[in-house]
Amino acid sequence: MELDTALAFARSHRNGVLITLKSDGRPQSSNIIHTVTDDGRVRISITATRAKYRNLLRDRRASLHVNADDFWSYVVLEADAELSPVAAAPGDATVEELVEMYRAMAGEHPDWDDYRRAMVADQRVVLTLRPTHAYGMVRG
DSSP: OOHHHHHHHHHHOOEEEEEEEOTTSOEEEEEEEOEEOTTSOEEEEEETTSHHHHHHHHOOEEEEEEEOTTSSOEEEEEEEEEEOOOOOSTTSHHHHHHHHHHHHHHOOOSOHHHHHHHHHHTTEEEEEEEEEEEEEEOOO
């Protein structure tokens, strides 16, 4: 499957399953919401306190599985992962990227100051996936 086809599918289906590798090599999966940038990067907001973050610090390989509502159409994006610094202050670069992601997914937030504080309190990180390979089946 062409990467462009898979990215177009992922762009139109925001829910996915992020798959990272545990220290014993077994997969660990997490339901996530993602956004796809114009240049083909996939961005996901995660927290530094969860297994997927620790897994990605150790092994930067990840896969994103995205299904259509009919369940039979799907794509898997295999990717190299990049992690931003943990959000440390309401105006830092990580929080600014999280604001940009929120706007791309949901529009304007009713209270940006509260959102920024929450991103720091939650220890949010921007996970960026740079897809290297795709497979799956897109019907219709």
